Amino acid sequence: MLNKKVKNRIVVFFGLAFLFIIVTVSSILALKDNILYFLSPTEVRESSNIVFNKKMRIGGMVKKGSIYNDRNEIKFIITDLKNEIMVSYKGTVPNLFSEGKGVIAEGSLKDKKFFVAKRILAKHDENYMPPDLKNVIKDVK
Amino acid sequence: MLKILSPSHVFGLLKKSGKVIQIIILPLIFISLVFALIISPQDYIQGDSVRIMYVHVPSAWIALGCFSLIGLLSVSNFLFKLKNSFLIYKSLAPIGLVFSFVAIATGAIWGKPTWGTWWAWDARLTSMLILTLFYLLFISSYKFIRNQEVSSRVCAGISVLGLINVFLIKYSVEWWSTLHQPASIKLNGTTTIHPSMLLPLYLMLLVFFLYCALIFLMKYRTEIIRMKKKGIKRL
Incomplete structure (x- = not known):
């Protein structure tokens, strides 16, 4: 099940998810007073x-x-x-x-x-x- | 194990389980409505308007739960290419969209007599509106993107963002000052709803859940039939 293609996708996915979380957290911190x-x-x-x-x-x-x-x-x-x-x-x-x-x-x-x-x-x-x-x-x- | 869950295998089962739900849902609706509208007491400050809770809370939970489910499904679809999971999230997403609308609408109706306003741009209400937008995005990305490969990628991207938002909805009332009150039912800790109101709430939750399951089973069947009609070999 875990062939090379799947492993690549997992890396891409977690990279993207991590990026999204960083973006969300930083935008929330920037908007802190407005929230x-x-x-x-x-x-x-x-x-x-x-x-x-x-x-x-x-x-x-x-x-x-x-x-x-x-x-x-x-x-x-x-x-x-x-x-x-x-x-x-x-x-x-x-x-x-x-x-x-x-x-x-x-x-x-x-x-x-x-x-x-x-x-x-x-x-x-x-x-x-x-x-x-x-x-x-x-x-x- | 995944073979058993394949559409051809579950197809017959879908109809049977749908029938079972159809039989039990009507008496259950009757019982829960009697509990929610007649037997359960008024609230000590809100009076009768507390009864809106019995629709508002279950529909909000279903909207959140539904998105978590389709999010996880479309992410696993992206990672492991499970061939038929897109049929499941196609059948689930409209249900979640409808119930997020219901949650917002009942919330507005509840907010007017209790808070004194229909809508406020506080963290909980805004993030719930964003969830509705994510549902719309998700649905339009599998409706309008014809290429299966591309649409599953776009869906996975949207669902990651949406899952972060689901997390924000859950904790919005704890992290920021909001007009919306904090959660009454906590997984760890005491529930601050009196048992005489909690029972109708759980009954209504069961009814809503069964209703969603019924709609899901019908929609899933339709999707499978549509696939078979297309004559796609994967079934």
Whole structure:
């Protein structure tokens, strides 16, 4: 089965596959910042090349007890449990938007601690369970 | 061993196994739909929209699994010139294409009420779209390239790139921040779906799998008949 022709093809194949993988990995590394869909507050804080007033996305958890509803504005804090960013938003929020849940805000940074959102997306986690079970877990805690 | 798997040998078996699947698939669809739509509970935050999962997840898995299979087949076809494996990947590729469309469409329908958007250019969704494009490339490269030798080479090239992309889809939610949540079902580690929702999910997966097998058997038979009609000696 392994005659010379097959061996040649195997060499060619693995050479090509290796080349493809190298190309993919390097292009991914080059696009690293663009592949990230959003930045966490810590990444915003540590990043040195952030452009203010330019469209970007930040994401994290809505801090418990931080949602403040005005007549035409909603304010809340996005946290990744290390750093926080204050977000202000005018408009309706998705159904799944609530305290302690994941959220992604699209808009622009005014400064490193204040973000004006144009759009709010809710990010849900990988846990799925019936509602009554959730209450049971809460009681135990 | 490969002789046994040759089309002339399996031809009779294809029809029989297709019949068996036809008999069991209808009651199974009924049972799984009852589980998925009625018996399984609502999610604690998503409510009823969690039921889209029972279509979305199986079709995404089938789209990925199908590409892995046709990728490996066309690579081994390129390396060892297995004469009839192109009949198999010809029969599998359209199934995978359809289910990658289904996964993207159901994902969009699910995304609107939960995330608040139909589409986002995050790593998982984009790489899934690229998979669909790879399916299209793969199918058109065996449809439009008449020369068998050339088309099997092109298919092998496309499938290597596609297999790298399959790998990226799998790990996209772990390596980068995405709107799409991380995997709930892990091979090693705990599954974060409650058993009352996991059972309908697995049932639906079985149904989808059987449906694909049925379509595959029918298509494979057609391809074999088409080959025989051409009077090609290799059968």
